[in-house]
Amino acid sequence: MMLSSLSAAAASLLLASSVSAQKSLIAPKGAEVLTVAVFGDYGWTGWIPAPDHFCLEVMLELQAANITIPNELINDCDPGDKVFVNNATALQTDTANYIGQVCTMKNCSAILSVGDNFYDSGVDFTTGGILRFEEAWVNMYSQGVFRDMPWYQCLGNHDIVKGTAGVDFETKILPYYDDRWNFGTTGLPYWTYDLVGSNWTATFVVIDSDCFLSSYQKNTSVYFNEYTIGCHKNTSVQIDFLNTTFSNSKADWKFLQLHHPYMSSSTNQTDLAPLISIVEAHNGIVLNGHDHCLAHYVNNNTNFILSGAAGYPQGGDCNNGIPLGPYAKFLAANNNTAANGLVTMDISSTSVDVEYYVRDMVFINGDLYPVSHDLMPSYKFQITQKST
Numbered sequence: 001m002m003l004s005s006l007s008a009a010a011a012s013l014l015l016a017s018s019v020s021a022q023k024s025l026i027a028p029k030g031a032e033v034l035t036v037a038v039f040g041d042y043g044w045t046g047w048i049p050a051p052d053h054f055c056l057e058v059m060l061e062l063q064a065a066n067i068t069i070p071n072e073l074i075n076d077c078d079p080g081d082k083v084f085v086n087n088a089t090a091l092q093t094d095t096a097n098y099i100g101q102v103c104t105m106k107n108c109s110a111i112l113s114v115g116d117n118f119y120d121s122g123v124d125f126t127t128g129g130i131l132r133f134e135e136a137w138v139n140m141y142s143q144g145v146f147r148d149m150p151w152y153q154c155l156g157n158h159d160i161v162k163g164t165a166g167v168d169f170e171t172k173i174l175p176y177y178d179d180r181w182n183f184g185t186t187g188l189p190y191w192t193y194d195l196v197g198s199n200w201t202a203t204f205v206v207i208d209s210d211c212f213l214s215s216y217q218k219n220t221s222v223y224f225n226e227y228t229i230g231c232h233k234n235t236s237v238q239i240d241f242l243n244t245t246f247s248n249s250k251a252d253w254k255f256l257q258l259h260h261p262y263m264s265s266s267t268n269q270t271d272l273a274p275l276i277s278i279v280e281a282h283n284g285i286v287l288n289g290h291d292h293c294l295a296h297y298v299n300n301n302t303n304f305i306l307s308g309a310a311g312y313p314q315g316g317d318c319n320n321g322i323p324l325g326p327y328a329k330f331l332a333a334n335n336n337t338a339a340n341g342l343v344t345m346d347i348s349s350t351s352v353d354v355e356y357y358v359r360d361m362v363f364i365n366g367d368l369y370p371v372s373h374d375l376m377p378s379y380k381f382q383i384t385q386k387s388t
């Protein structure tokens with residue numbers, strides 16, 4: 001176990017807990033068909049933005065005096081997110097209930113996160129971080145079907161604003177805090193796990209895509225910190241990890257699980273190309289979030305499943321429902337809004353059946369995204385071409 005970057009207090013907690021050993025829950029093995037839920041971009045509840053007086057006045061004075069403002073505070077002044085926070089918090093709760101209904105109906109056995117677990121600047125190993133973890137995750141997803149559900153976790157851009165302190169808290173500490181929070185056992189932000197059925201296996205590789213984006217290496221970016229600087233220099237570590245894991249796996253299905261989109265209706269993150277070419281070489285499947293909507297894209301014979309709609313949906317992220325090209329097979333958005341929802345995958349030896357559950361988006365001022373039976377999938381497709 002790597003203790004070097006942890007504080008003495010964190011280290012002593014880790015040592016104390018390691019006596020009882022961290023035991024993250026995993027999905028049951030041996031099913032003929034295993035159903036999992038995929039979603040991300042959800043963790044709004046309990047976020048308290050920085051106050052206007054600081055953001056609009058004090059911060060400018062400090063900047064004029066050449067005083068460095070912590071990225072976390074700049075991010076907590078994000079004007080868009082400040083406008084969204086009240087609705088976003090309510091929508092996270094409504095969507096958690098909706099996911100609970102869908103997953104009860106479909107008998108989900110695990111949740112696969114595509115990141116952005118805690119807006120706006122992540123969580124760290126402080127009382128504040130623990131309170132946010134309890135509020136936005138532990139208590140949000142605790143009832144009914146969620147009670148014993150393993151979550152296979154992944155980092156998004158909001159999770160890394162605090163740098164190494166935020167990354168370590170989610171990857172090294174939280175697995176001890178709650179058995180449902182599975183980040184593997186290596187304490188690293190990239191990791192792999194298998195889901196094992198009666199006569200099939202699926203290999204998942206989780207990558208921290210934050211490390212790949214050159215835009216995050218600008219010194220004006222709120223994502224520019226010692227963690228992203230280090231792992232950006234080191235992207236070959238994650239590329240090799242994906243390549244080696246996929247090459248050594250004989251699984252029927254191979255998935256890349258990460259936050260940012262290579263295929264998108266708003267920004268294609270082409271910096272991810274080295275990862276995608278490995279997925280293509282193995283006939284793999286990509287699961288991602290970041291765009292706050294649900295979509296299905298196909299590029300170069302590869303399926304991209306976007307499920308970033310468990311918090312604050314944004315129509316523009318799915319180009320208001322208008323396909324930019326034949327690669328866009330489904331977009332859960334219209335001129336008014338994108339819709340909340342999730343993706344389920346029924347994995348078996350013969351196919352991966354992918355279903356998009358899209359919530360009827362009723363607002364005070366009308367039904368902005370009408371779905372007549374929102375416990376039926378709005379869209380589905382089937383993958384039968386096995387990975388290699």
Ligand SMILES: *[C@@H]1O[C@H](CO)[C@@H](O)[C@H](O)[C@H]1NC(C)=O
Pocket residue numbers: 028031032033034035107109
């Ligand atoms: C739900 O899925 C689990 C895991 O595959 C299985 O063991 C269980 O029998 C299923 N329950 C129902 C009611 O289908």
Ligand SMILES: *[C@@H]1O[C@H](CO)[C@@H](O)[C@H](O)[C@H]1NC(C)=O
Pocket residue numbers: 064065066
């Ligand atoms: C801040 O730094 C800039 C460039 O380094 C310099 O031109 C300016 O005089 C400094 N301002 C103050 C108030 O120190």
Ligand SMILES: *[C@@H]1O[C@H](CO)[C@@H](O)[C@H](O)[C@H]1NC(C)=O
Pocket residue numbers: 032198199349350
């Ligand atoms: C796996 O088991 C199921 C159920 O017995 C069967 O229908 C299917 O053909 C098997 N798949 C393979 C690849 O043997």
Ligand SMILES: *[C@@H]1O[C@H](CO)[C@@H](O)[C@H](O)[C@H]1NC(C)=O
Pocket residue numbers: 219220
């Ligand atoms: C930020 O980067 C720019 C250009 O890359 C450079 O000119 C500037 O000095 C840098 N600022 C700081 C504070 O490092």
Ligand SMILES: *[C@@H]1O[C@H](CO)[C@@H](O)[C@H](O)[C@H]1NC(C)=O
Pocket residue numbers: 229230231233234237
């Ligand atoms: C790069 O990764 C290697 C292997 O995981 C690690 O030993 C090294 O410290 C990393 N370097 C940076 C700058 O993060």
Ligand SMILES: *[C@@H]1O[C@H](CO)[C@@H](O)[C@H](O)[C@H]1NC(C)=O
Pocket residue numbers: 239240243244247274278
């Ligand atoms: C992946 O590994 C294979 C050998 O197993 C190697 O030939 C190939 O160049 C590697 N690809 C990348 C993108 O690293």
Ligand SMILES: *[C@@H]1O[C@H](CO)[C@@H](O)[C@H](O)[C@H]1NC(C)=O
Pocket residue numbers: 263264265266267268299324325326327
């Ligand atoms: C993303 O790539 C696809 C396929 O090359 C292209 O059709 C589409 O316009 C791109 N999307 C954006 C937002 O640039």
Ligand SMILES: *[C@@H]1O[C@H](CO)[C@@H](O)[C@H](O)[C@H]1NC(C)=O
Pocket residue numbers: 280281300
């Ligand atoms: C499509 O896949 C081929 C073969 O795997 C690869 O050489 C090519 O670069 C890919 N093209 C795009 C646009 O991703």
Ligand SMILES: *[C@@H]1O[C@H](CO)[C@@H](O)[C@H](O)[C@H]1NC(C)=O
Pocket residue numbers: 320321322333334335
């Ligand atoms: C958006 O509105 C325009 C005209 O107001 C219409 O032509 C278009 O089909 C609408 N798009 C969607 C996705 O609803």
Ligand SMILES: *[C@@H]1O[C@H](CO)[C@@H](O)[C@H](O)[C@H]1NC(C)=O
Pocket residue numbers: 083084087363364365
């Ligand atoms: C918040 O929700 C209300 C009620 O549905 C809606 O009228 C308003 O436009 C929403 N505000 C934002 C910023 O989305």
